[in-house]
Amino acid sequence: MPKDGGIGASTKRREDVRFLTGTGRYTDDINLPGQAYVHFVRSDVAHGRIRSIDPSTAEGMPGVLKVFTSKDFEAAGGIPCGWQITSRDGSVMQEPKHPILAEGVVRHVGDPIAAIVAKSREQARDAAEALEIDIEELPAVMNMREALKDGAPQVHDSLDSNLCFDWGFVEENREAVDTAIREAAHVTTLELVNNRLIANPMEPRVAIGAYDMAADSHTLYTTSQNPHVIRLLMGAFVLNIPEHKLRVVAPDVGGGFGSKIYHYAEEAFCTYAAKVLRRPVKWTSSRSEAFMSDAHGRDHVTKIELALDADHNFTALRTETHANMGAYLSTFAPAVPTWLHGTLMAGNYRTPLVYVNVKAVFTNTVPVDAYRGAGRPEATFQLERVVDKAARELGIDPVELRRKNFITEFPYATPVAVEYDTGDYHATLDKVLEISDWAGFDARLEKSRARGKLRGIGLAHYIEACGIAPSNLVGQLGARAGLFESATVRVNATGGITVMTGSHSHGQGHATTFAQVVADMIGIDASQVEISHGDTANTPMGMGTYGSRSIAVGGSAMVKATEKIIAKARKIAAHMLEASADDIELKDGAFTVAGTDKSLNWGDVTLAAYVPHNYPLDEIEPGLEETAFYDPANFTFPSGAYVCEVEVDPETGKVEVQGFAAADDFGNVINPMIVEGQVQGGLAQGIGQALLEACAYDDDGQLLSASYMDYAMPRAYDFPMFKVDSSCRTPCTHNPLGVKGCGEAGAIGSPPAVVNAVIDALHRAGHEIPHIDMPMTPNRVWSAIHGGAGPDKDGETMEERSVGA
Amino acid sequence: MELKDSRRIEAPPQDVWDALLDKDVLKACVPGCQEMEGSPEDGFDAKVVQKVGPVKATFGGRVTLEDRVPPESLTITGEGKGGAAGFAKGGAKVRLEPLNGGAATQLHYDVEARVGGKLAQLGSRIIDGFAKKMADQFFTRFEEVVTGTEEAAEATPRADAGNEAPPGETAAAQDERTR
Numbered sequence: 011m012p013k014d015g016g017i018g019a020s021t022k023r024r025e026d027v028r029f030l031t032g033t034g035r036y037t038d039d040i041n042l043p044g045q046a047y048v049h050f051v052r053s054d055v056a057h058g059r060i061r062s063i064d065p066s067t068a069e070g071m072p073g074v075l076k077v078f079t080s081k082d083f084e085a086a087g088g089i090p091c092g093w094q095i096t097s098r099d100g101s102v103m104q105e106p107k108h109p110i111l112a113e114g115v116v117r118h119v120g121d122p123i124a125a126i127v128a129k130s131r132e133q134a135r136d137a138a139e140a141l142e143i144d145i146e147e148l149p150a151v152m153n154m155r156e157a158l159k160d161g162a163p164q165v166h167d168s169l170d171s172n173l174c175f176d177w178g179f180v181e182e183n184r185e186a187v188d189t190a191i192r193e194a195a196h197v198t199t200l201e202l203v204n205n206r207l208i209a210n211p212m213e214p215r216v217a218i219g220a221y222d223m224a225a226d227s228h229t230l231y232t233t234s235q236n237p238h239v240i241r242l243l244m245g246a247f248v249l250n251i252p253e254h255k256l257r258v259v260a261p262d263v264g265g266g267f268g269s270k271i272y273h274y275a276e277e278a279f280c281t282y283a284a285k286v287l288r289r290p291v292k293w294t295s296s297r298s299e300a301f302m303s304d305a306h307g308r309d310h311v312t313k314i315e316l317a318l319d320a321d322h323n324f325t326a327l328r329t330e331t332h333a334n335m336g337a338y339l340s341t342f343a344p345a346v347p348t349w350l351h352g353t354l355m356a357g358n359y360r361t362p363l364v365y366v367n368v369k370a371v372f373t374n375t376v377p378v379d380a381y382r383g384a385g386r387p388e389a390t391f392q393l394e395r396v397v398d399k400a401a402r403e404l405g406i407d408p409v410e411l412r413r414k415n416f417i418t419e420f421p422y423a424t425p426v427a428v429e430y431d432t433g434d435y436h437a438t439l440d441k442v443l444e445i446s447d448w449a450g451f452d453a454r455l456e457k458s459r460a461r462g463k464l465r466g467i468g469l470a471h472y473i474e475a476c477g478i479a480p481s482n483l484v485g486q487l488g489a490r491a492g493l494f495e496s497a498t499v500r501v502n503a504t505g506g507i508t509v510m511t512g513s514h515s516h517g518q519g520h521a522t523t524f525a526q527v528v529a530d531m532i533g534i535d536a537s538q539v540e541i542s543h544g545d546t547a548n549t550p551m552g553m554g555t556y557g558s559r560s561i562a563v564g565g566s567a568m569v570k571a572t573e574k575i576i577a578k579a580r581k582i583a584a585h586m587l588e589a590s591a592d593d594i595e596l597k598d599g600a601f602t603v604a605g606t607d608k609s610l611n612w613g614d615v616t617l618a619a620y621v622p623h624n625y626p627l628d629e630i631e632p633g634l635e636e637t638a639f640y641d642p643a644n645f646t647f648p649s650g651a652y653v654c655e656v657e658v659d660p661e662t663g664k665v666e667v668q669g670f671a672a673a674d675d676f677g678n679v680i681n682p683m684i685v686e687g688q689v690q691g692g693l694a695q696g697i698g699q700a701l702l703e704a705c706a707y708d709d710d711g712q713l714l715s716a717s718y719m720d721y722a723m724p725r726a727y728d729f730p731m732f733k734v735d736s737s738c739r740t741p742c743t744h745n746p747l748g749v750k751g752c753g754e755a756g757a758i759g760s761p762p763a764v765v766n767a768v769i770d771a772l773h774r775a776g777h778e779i780p781h782i783d784m785p786m787t788p789n790r791v792w793s794a795i796h797g798g799a800g801p802d803k804d805g806e807t808m809e810e811r812s813v814g815a
Numbered sequence: 816m817e818l819k820d821s822r823r824i825e826a827p828p829q830d831v832w833d834a835l836l837d838k839d840v841l842k843a844c845v846p847g848c849q850e851m852e853g854s855p856e857d858g859f860d861a862k863v864v865q866k867v868g869p870v871k872a873t874f875g876g877r878v879t880l881e882d883r884v885p886p887e888s889l890t891i892t893g894e895g896k897g898g899a900a901g902f903a904k905g906g907a908k909v910r911l912e913p914l915n916g917g918a919a920t921q922l923h924y925d926v927e928a929r930v931g932g933k934l935a936q937l938g939s940r941i942i943d944g945f946a947k948k949m950a951d952q953f954f955t956r957f958e959e960v961v962t963g964t965e966e967a968a969e970a971t972p973r974a975d976a977g978n979e980a981p982p983g984e985t986a987a988a989q990d991e992r993t994r
Contacts, residue, residue: 054901054932119932139898298936708939710929716936 016530017747020683025521034262037216037233038294045218045290046075048283049134050276051124051141052302053116056150056374056711057163060114063124064142071140073133075287078125078279080113086282089275090247091339092239094488095175095348095370103175103370106166108338108377110248110275110282116145117165117337118374119713120302125279127291150374150711154311154332157371165337165372174335174370175344179352183425187365190326194317198400204388205784206309206334206705208721209381211516213264214295215304219280223288227255230281234260235270235514236554239491241546243273243341249282253546256281260544263516267695268380269304270516271556272341276303301716306705307381309334310347314392316361316400324415326363327355329392333370336377342556343379344370349487350385350475350557356424357393358435358471358649359415364425374711380556382695382757386474394470394762399780402773408469408766409448413439420740428475430647432740435471438651438673442469445733446653446671454655454668455774464658465668466771469651470763476751477562477646477742494641495559496550497568499528499575501634503620505613507532507539509571512552513564514543517691518753519684520560524568526680527747531572533599534612550637558751561680562646562742569746570638578630583615585626646742646750650674654697654763658771663792665701665768671733672759677741677750685752689734692756698724699757700764704785722785816905818926818946822954823919826961828911831920832886834961835909844956846949849873855880863895867930867938867945872900887911901932926950 013019028034065077088107095103107113112123123143128134149163156162157172165172178184191197218231228251234240237258244258245251263270276293283291295303310333317326333347352366397415401408416435423429443449451467458465478484481492496512509528513520525539543549552564576596583601584591593604599612618625619634655669672689679685702722706715715721741748761784768786772779772795779794824831834840838859842851845863853859858879865874876895883889892906905928912921930942938945958964 119935135899298933301936708935710931712929712931712935712939714935714939716933719937720940 015536016526017678017680019526019681021522021526021536021681023519023522023684024525025515025519036213036262036264037218037231037260040218040231040261041292042218042220042290045292046127046129046287047131047134048125048127048280048291048293049131049138050122050293050299051126051138051143052299053112053119053121053123053145055116055145055147056119056152057148057165058116058145059148060112060116060123061144061146065124068126068137068141071133071137073129074137075127075129077137077141078111078127078283079123080109080111082286083110083282086110086278087248087250089273089278089338090243090341091344092243092341092490093345094490095177095344096488097175098178098181099176103344104169104173105339106169106372110278118376119711120299120376121337122275125283127283127287152373152375152707152709152711154334154371154373157373158369165374169372172372174339174372177348177352177368177370179348179366180364180426183363183365187326187328187363190363191315191317191328194325195320196318196400196404198316198318198396198403199313200392200396200399200781201313202392202395202781203783204308204310204312204391205699205703206378207307207381207699207703208301208705208715209267209269209304209307210300210721210723211265211267211269214297214300215270215274215276216292216294217277217280218290218292219282219284220290221285221288227257228281228285229257229259230277231259231261232277233263233270234258234554235263235266235516235556237514237544237546238512238551239271239554240273240277244278244281248273248278257545257547259546260514263514266516267382268307268384268556271554272305272379274303298716301721302376302713305340305379306336306376307378307384308388308699309378310388312388312392314396316396318400318404322404322406322411322414324359324361327361328365329355329367331366331368331388333368334375334378335370335372336375337372338377340377340379342384343377345489346380346385347388349484350380351389353426353428354386354389354473354475355393356426357390358412358417358473360417361415362425366426375707376713382692383474383754384557386472386754387696387758387761390470390472390758391762394472395765395781398468398762398766398769409439409443412469412471428645430473431644431743432677433473433647433649433675434738434740435649435651437738438649438675439471441673441735441738442651442653442671445673445735446655446669448653451655458657462660464660464771464775465656466658466767466769466774467653467655468763468766468768468770469653470759470766471649471651472755472759473647473649474558474754474758475645476558476648476754477642477745478557478559479645480643481641491553492641493553493563494639495563495567496552496637496639497564497571498550498635498637499568499571501575501616501619503617505534505538505616508542509539509568510542510549511564511568512550512554513560514555516555518555518560518688519681523561523680523684524565527565527568528572531569532576532612533597550639558648558753561747561749562745562751563640563642565747565749566642566745567638567640570640571636574636574638575634578634578636579615579619581626581630582618583610586610586615586618586624643744646677646745648674648676648750648752648755650755650759652759652763654760654767656764656767656771658768658791660775660795663788663790663795665786665788665791667697667701667728667730667764669730669733670697670760672756673735673738674752674755675738675740675750676736676752676755677739678748679736679739680747680749682736685736686734688752689736689756690732692754692758693732693760694724694729696757696760697729697764700761700784700786702728702785816928816930816942816946818943818950819924820950821921821923822958823914823921824958824961825919827917828886828913828920831911831922831961834957835889836880840957840960843960844953846952855883867934868941870900870933870937872897874903897934899933901930901934903928903930903934905929922954924950
């Protein structure tokens with residue numbers, strides 16, 4: 011029997027009532043009295059020197075309040091980066107200044123040069139047309155390998171080169187890995203591109219700055235996944251505003267996928283300009299602006315080598331990755347190709363030796379940062395593609411090759427610095443083979459052939475590190491912040507509860523799942539629990555939501571705070587029932603003296619906490635409100651197995667996904683329906699990456715895929731009905747709920763499953779094609795079938811397959 | 816973007832040459848041209864209203880004529896800025912080949928152009944077709960003017976008629992419409 015409430019119940023999402031009836035309150039819904047509007051004038055060229063900016067005409071335009079340039083921000087700091095990576099030679103990464111408005115040089119199309127604030131949005135836009143900016147165009151560098159050559163255009167004159175860092179992991183293993191690969195019975199090599207993506211949340215970014223002169227305090231309303239982080243970064247590093255004078259509010263947020271983690275220049279601008287102008291300043295990104303100012307994702311180019319012994323055991327793995335940072339370092343950017351990527355290169359396998367080299371490169375492109383999965387999809391893609399290729403080269407079943415090399419004993423310490431606490435990879439594999447009807451593939455293949463279509467089936471496993479992260483560990487790795495989470499549980503006199511969480515919900519359904527947990531712990535109805543988030547004025551300092559961390563870290567903080575509440579309530583109940591607290595049982599919202607019928611309802615005890623007439627005041631304080639901060643002991647390690655089945659039209663190269671099955675191990679599950687929704691969304695994004703999405707630049711650095719005419723977002727008709735299962739459960743051993751996190755899995759495991767399926771389809775038709783880059787457009791697939799020479803991108807080499815390839 | 820083509824014009828090379836250097840002829844023939852000032856020696860300043868796919872803007876630009884070998888060849892280079900719409904820049908190598916013993920001219924042109932900003936973001940897919948269309952319109956009118964089918968002074972813009980901004984509409988409003 012499915013539960014109808016509490017942990018494990020598929021309770022309907024309570025927040026959907028307001029989202030689906032148009033009563034959500036997003037940042038753009040907020041309008042403050044007297045607010046002005048800012049329009050950012052952005053660079054049209056990828057690289058250029060600003061010779062002059064003449065604001066005189068624009069300043070005289072109707073409604074214009076002020077034209078801002080970098081001169082107005084001489085006292086402000088640059089946009090900070092939250093991680094510092096150390097290179098193989100011991101030097102710290104090169105970290106250029108990222109100004110709010112360009113200081114003499116523009117470095118990517120979309121780089122803000124000036125900002126015009128006017129009484130209306132239209133007036134600001136009209137004045138932008140009159141702003142005279144003279145820019146000397148400079149040579150731009152788009153390709154990462156070109157950027158590292160001598161004589162390449164330099165993105166930052168202040169740096170030694172375009173190399174941000176050259177990271178080796180684990181450096182001590184390097185020689186042993188080289189030796190193992192040299193001496194291996196078989197080595198499979200693959201070069202691949204993880205295509206640059208644009209996050210495209212449904213709600214574009216918005217920022218409203220407001221300044222209260224009387225209180226000398228600032229408020230920023232912003233579309234953020236982590237308002238406390240923005241408050242800290244912007245207050246301490248950019249604008250020099252102490253946190254008690256700065257409130258950051260991130261109300262309903264319409265999707266982020268990582269792109270709303272980072273502190274952006276527009277946030278600092280609006281906050282600052284509101285004080286200068288003494289009126290609120292609002293910015294709403296247009297979709298065009300979003301394409302060229304939201305941080306992009308992925309954009310790795312990798313060579314991977316997998317060594318096997320004669321019995322097909324993996325003996326060593328070596329990778330060399332070029333990771334595009336874009337023109338500036340976004341908040342999390344250096345962590346993505348390093349600690350979120352290198353640490354996952356063991357995957358689900360017992361490979362004893364792993365060495366990962368990552369060269370992070372500056373180019374004249376939009377900054378790149380974490381996007382759903384962040385580093386883990388890149389790791390999984392390389393690994394699951396090379397394992398599949400190895401099986402093909404050796405003529406063995408890809409399922410059996412994986413089984414042979416699975417990690418089966420836990421905890422398992424990988425050669426890449428992490429320890430998996432639990433997992434059962436055979437279980438998810440068995441489950442996915444069952445629900446995908448792997449055994450019945452041949453019959454479906456025959457039917458496809460009869461219709462003149464090619465058919466293929468592909469498998470991929472994944473492991474991810476979620477529940478980010480143990481603060482002491484990430485501190486050693488270069489994080490400049492802790493990664494704990496917080497919660498305050500406020501019990502009202504009549505028993506209702508408000509939980510103020512440091513996590514942030516922008517589509518995840520926290521209002522529903524978090525309430526299920528607290529209600530379950532106390533034994534009351536979930537309608538008695540309200541979840542509040544997103545406002546630094548009324549939530550404890552929290553690190554926000556990303557990296558599938560909310561239930562694992564934020565949920566754990568909430569559990570700890572609720573445990574404190576229950577412990578205190580039990581003492582109050584013991585006093586009222588004239589019993590020992592040890593003898594008080596809490597069940598179904600009632601406190602009972604064990605072995606008796608003496609009992610008090612939850613509401614009786616909470617009322618006593620605030621009306622302490624009969625109360626142990628000499629032992630405990632009145633009131634019932636507790637806060638907990640939780641710092642995880644380890645990452646969590648969700649894992650799973652995905653199967654994709656495709657049909658390829660040999661005449662056109664069009665790939666059609668015919669079936670997709672996902673078997674995930676997320677540990678314990680609070681709300682299976684929400685988990686399934688998260689997996690489905692992730693699958694849509696991952697399959698979108700594999701087949702459709704590509705951020706493309708031309709050689710001059712012009713962004714070509716800057717609208718939905720050219721950037722192919724996946725749509726419902728691109729997918730079959732997914733089969734999603736989360737019944738394989740090995741609970742996390744180190745957090746109180748035994749949960750692992752599910753937000754990113756779908757986007758991590760699906761791209762290699764799709765590519766493996768397409769390659770399988772081509773091989774079954776006699777096309778010995780080792781690899782096709784994502785997105786596998788009809789053009790690319792058709793070209794591969796016809797010998798690699800297509801209408802474009804023909805004969806391209808690895809050297810040329812960098813940005814946007 | 817590259818565009819290479821040639822066109823037969825029923826006029827002697829010298830007439831074609833003179834027309835190519837005549838700002839009034841150019842103004843009449845460049846699709847969407849609102850203003851054309853200057854001289855072959857100093858270059859021309861032009862204002863052109865155009866719509867590329869969803870992007871519409873007024874381009875202010877400067878055109879220079881170099882490597883002039885009358886009446887055989889010249890290089891035309893130009894750059895136009897369209898404000899929020901971005902920019903276009905490029906050049907054309909033009910060569911005049913006498914036909915029929917000098918009674919007619921084969922006009923060869925080799926254009927290289929690139930666009931930036933919103934034009935590239937929204938219009939790159941259609942820029943090749945757009946450039947071809949512009950070239951066709953230009954040379955059709957040019958031929959009419961040179962061969963006397965139509966007098967330059969009376970030539971009226973046609974293909975761009977629908978591109979003119981409605982009176983009083985702001986650039987932002989136009990942009991909003993096409994965004």
